[in-house]
Amino acid sequence: MLKRFDPFAVLALVGIPGAAATVFFYAPLERTMGVVQKIFYFHLGLAAAAFLSFFVACVAGVLYLLRRQRVWDERGTAAVEVGVLFTTLVLLTGSIWGRPIWNTWWTWDPRLTTSLILWFIFTACLILRSAVEQEEKRAVFCAVMAIVGFVDVPVVFLSARLWRSIHPTVIRSEGIALEPAMIVTLAVSLAAMLILWRALFRLRCSIQRQENTLLDLQQQLQR
Amino acid sequence: MERATYLILAYMILWVGIAGYLTWLSGRQRQIARRLEELNAQIKRREVRS
Numbered sequence: 001m002l003k004r005f006d007p008f009a010v011l012a013l014v015g016i017p018g019a020a021a022t023v024f025f026y027a028p029l030e031r032t033m034g035v036v037q038k039i040f041y042f043h044l045g046l047a048a049a050a051f052l053s054f055f056v057a058c059v060a061g062v063l064y065l066l067r068r069q070r071v072w073d074e075r076g077t078a079a080v081e082v083g084v085l086f087t088t089l090v091l092l093t094g095s096i097w098g099r100p101i102w103n104t105w106w107t108w109d110p111r112l113t114t115s116l117i118l119w120f121i122f123t124a125c126l127i128l129r130s131a132v133e134q135e136e137k138r139a140v141f142c143a144v145m146a147i148v149g150f151v152d153v154p155v156v157f158l159s160a161r162l163w164r165s166i167h168p169t170v171i172r173s174e175g176i177a178l179e180p181a182m183i184v185t186l187a188v189s190l191a192a193m194l195i196l197w198r199a200l201f202r203l204r205c206s207i208q209r210q211e212n213t214l215l216d217l218q219q220q221l222q223r
Numbered sequence: 224m225e226r227a228t229y230l231i232l233a234y235m236i237l238w239v240g241i242a243g244y245l246t247w248l249s250g251r252q253r254q255i256a257r258r259l260e261e262l263n264a265q266i267k268r269r270e271v272r273s
Contacts, residue, residue, distance in 0.1 A: 020234075036226040039233045046237075089240050096233040100226050196241070203248060210255050217262055221269075 008199040012192070019045075019192035027185040039097040041185055044170070045193030046090045047115075051153050052197060053083030054122065058150035061143035070212060073139035076146055078204035080125050082197060087119045102166065110159040111167035118156055121149035 023041045030037035060076035063069075094112070095105050106112065125145040132138035160169045170177050170186075178186065 034226050036229050038230055042234070042237060085240065085244050089237055092236050092240070093233045096229050096236070100229050200244070207248060207251055207255070210252070214255055214258055214262070218258075221262065221265060 006199065006202060008195055008202060012196040012199045015192035015195050019189040022185050022188045026181065028179065028181050030182075033101055036097060036100050039093055041189040042193065043090060043093045043097060044186065045189045046086045046093065048190055049193045049197035050083050050086035050090055050118075051157070052194065053079045053086060053201070054118070054146070054150050054153050056201070057083060057122075057146040061146035064139055064143045065147075068136075070139075071209075073142070074205055074208040074212065076139075076142060077129065077208050078201050080122050080129075080142070080146060081204055082200045084119065084122045084126060085200075086197065087115065087122065091115060091119060107166070109167055110163040110165045111156065114152060114156040114159045118149070118152045121145070121152060125149065 019041070023038050027038060027041065029035060057076050057079035060072045060079060064072035064076060091112075094115075098107070099105050122145075125142055128141055128145065129138055132141060159165060160167045176183055176186075
């Protein structure tokens with residue numbers, strides 16, 4: 001399924017187990033949360049990759065509206081889909097992390113609520129894609145939704161600072177509030193997640209391109 | 224539940240989610256290959272007829 005020499009897929013196959021090993025065997029135990037804090041490293045990596053995905057979807061949306069080239073719709077679709085997958089995993093891992101720490105699976109905290117809104121916006125974009133049949137109309141709707149939806153990304157990022165939130169913030173204006181070994185682990189898992197994102201994005205783009213080519217061929221044959 | 228159980232559960236969901244997505248993509252790619260074969264067969268039939 002993966003291209004034999006896709007460098008990102010190969011890097012992800014090496015990087016993800018490497019990052020997991022760093023999380024479990026190198027990162028020190030956090031004093032108050034204990035072993036469950038180790039969810040944090042991949043949770044943050046997933047969130048960063050999801051934000052990147054929605055940024056790419058927004059840029060692809062703008063470029064599609066300006067140039068009307070199918071390639072931007074393909075990239076936008078791939079970015080939204082991978083972004084929704086990563087956001088789903090962020091919400092699930094965050095909920096599991098929150099249960100022993102906050103004693104609840106879910107709370108209407110600003111960071112959690114804005115993240116859920118982000119998930120709803122881009123999931124709606126995917127549903128819309130499957131509902132509209134006309135290709136150009138579908139691409140325009142999704143481009144507009146991706147641009148509008150991206151507005152929520154900085155809101156999610158700043159929510160814990162703007163409003164009273166119980167969600168921890170590690171990246172502050174004074175620096176990263178972690179000890180050096182934890183920063184190294186975070187950097188490794190972040191890099192691994194971004195590489196995985198790139199590999200999935202490339203794969204999804206290529207599938208979308210193949211589907212579009214196939215559709216063109218079918219239409220040509222029907223004429 | 225022990226805190227370690229939550230950790231295992233979180234990582235399980237993470238890997239199952241990604242593996243599930245890859246499986247779904249692989250299914251889509253197989254579907255494309257099948258449709259392509261059908262299309263090829265259709266073209267050959269047309270060529271024989273013409």
